[in-house]
Amino acid sequence: MPTSTLALICRRSILLWLLCLLAPAARATHIVGGELDLQYLSGNSYQLTLNLYFDAVNGQAGALDQEITASIFEKGNNRRMQDVTLLLTSNTLVNYTNPACTTPSLVTRRLVYSRLVTLTGQAYGSPNGYYAAVERCCRNNGISNIIDPGGAAQTFYLEFPAVVRNGQAFRNSTPRIFPPLSDYACRGELFYYDFSGTDADGDSLVYDLVTPLNGSANTFTPKPARASAAPYSTVRWADSLSVNRQIPGRPTLSIGRFTGRLEVLPTRLGLFVFGVRCTEYRRGVRLGEARRDFQLKVINCPTNARPKVVMQVPGRSRFYQFGRDTLRMSPATSRCFTLKFTDPDPTSALTLSVRPVNFSVPLPTLSVRQGIVRAPGAPDTLVSQLCFPACFNTRGQVFLLDIIVADDGCSLPKRDTVRVAVTSIPDPNAPPLLRTTAALPLRARPGDLITFDVVATDPDNDPLTLEMSGRGFSPTALGAQLSQQQAGGQLTGRFSWRVDCRAVDKPLYEFEFTAVATPCAERQATTVVVPIQIDYLNHAPELSSTLPPAAGSPPVPVVIRRPIGGVYEATLAGLDIDRDALTLAATGAGFTLAEAGMTFEARNGTGEAAGTFRWEANCEAVRRNGLEVTFVLQESTCRPQPQTRVVRFEVEPPPVREFIPSNIITPYQRDDKNDYFELDNLKNNLPPDFCDSRFADIDIFNRWGACVYHTTNRSFRWDGGGLPAGVYYYLIEFTDNKRYKGTVTIAN
Incomplete structure (x- = not known):
């Protein structure tokens, strides 16, 4: 191999080795924790949201993403359904429970990424259900309870059911875990926090601790283009820690299965990550889950002594002792008791509160609820009067009340509680008085106006209202009214009823008038009954006429025949012994009298009526094959009994003989x-x-x-x-x- 080639290979190897050494320095450590959230909106629309909690002190600004990708998979076969780009919509600080306990080493931001997604029944109908995931690296480098925290990632994860069930749309939103945790814990002191959530569908929620998910993101690929499918690797616990012992403590970290309350008494300093799973059930069937990873910082806190609250026993020098003493209140005794509360710590701000144990209302009041002790110019002990309202009534039971004093210590206030047993009989209260100006017995006919007053007073001057009802009927449905007017300590109701035909269905109406007072939120009532008798009797009117008498049962219409141009006249008369207004009328069956050559003139009146009918026969009766006229005598009363006569009018045709013309x-x-x-x-x-x-x-x-x-x-x-x-x-x-x-x- 040439020397130049060997030198080139060596240089490349050294460069690769240097890049590997430099890679850990590029880690973007920033993740505090977070969770995914899927909420149903309408139709097939859902809101998919990622809440990512960001270390605002040690987190690297370059790790603050403007968007992040969530992937949705089908459970069981891990089929990728879709990838959703979530956009950054919010960037806010997470507040401390007690702002006075803030520490500059612990500042958390809440980054919210969100997007609308469409989940149709055709695509998301698998009975296996679905899950969504987001992968991101890296966690805080200073985490104490996992191995290689700076290289550990987080997989944000939730599960949700199919959007159709048994052929019908199935709507579900994942539970929302809140609020985020920004507080810290003090070593050697009990720490507690409400980590419970809510569910828009009212599903049952169950909580447990889980090992946080790591996934496939790493320092080389801190932000994958999209999430990989499950299963996801978990973080590796350090030392002897595990899912059941995530934070060293006596006791270690736990969460209420149904309350979501976190509790730990930490024994070691450090920053500790932990995982919570919230599983939702509907009618005993598991629907899905939401997971949240978070972290808790444990620090050394200044020593904080517990405050003290005591109650003075009336007439005794010693303080109240639960189990030995019971506060017994009656109309002859005082309803106020003296409380004293203090704190050994200097310049301590104390808050006094009451919490009922086995009742709800009414609650006693405190004359002093808060104050500072052991500060320059401040007392060593604060005094408050606990006063029970006059209406306080235990109804023979023993009510328990906790009186709680809390200081302003960090990270959580120290408290002291006195549990008080109480029995109470309220001051006596007389019922209202009620009278009426109605002159009994009351009798009425339709058309009469009935008026009278009902007058209510109360011996204890309690506020009053008047109520009106009917025994077996609704007064307002009959048109009866009750107007009310207050004058001093007297409430007057004016009853007014214009009796009309709605009243003739019953012979007697009993109106109930009730004066109501509500001392101590308890109804006290006095009732008077006013009966009103309805006098109504109706006789049927009599109809007479010169018309031929009807025959048969039911009567068959009488037939009147006349030739064309012939005239027929008749008179009718009505009489009513009740002297009701009478009306006579004649009506053609499908025709007007005038077009048929008919006229009817009526003279109507009270108790009497008369009418004259005239018919000059024309061809209308021939065209209609006869004409029927109904004569009606109607009375104006509540239960009318009309009298009718039906007459048929026909035209006599001319005689027709055999046609024999000359031929x-x-x-x-x-x-x-x-x-x-x-x-x-x-x-x-x-x-x-x-x-x-x-x-x-x-x-x-x-x-x-x-x-x-x-x-x-x-x-x-x-x-x-x-x-x-x-x-x-x-x-x-x-x-x-x-x-x-x-x-x-x-x-x-």
């Missing part, structure tokens, strides 16, 4: 006998014109079918027209298409 004429004999062929005479019996059946025309034809005569005149006279003797044929037509045919002979 021979002798115009050439000139003897004034049989000189003409004519039809309109009594001897021929041509059907008369009747309404729509009228003579139209006549045509006379010779033996060859030629028309030799035509006329529309019914009274024509044909003398043969000089035609030769012989047989001729005629055709007569009426307007209703009736036809008559025959022959006429011209004889010499």
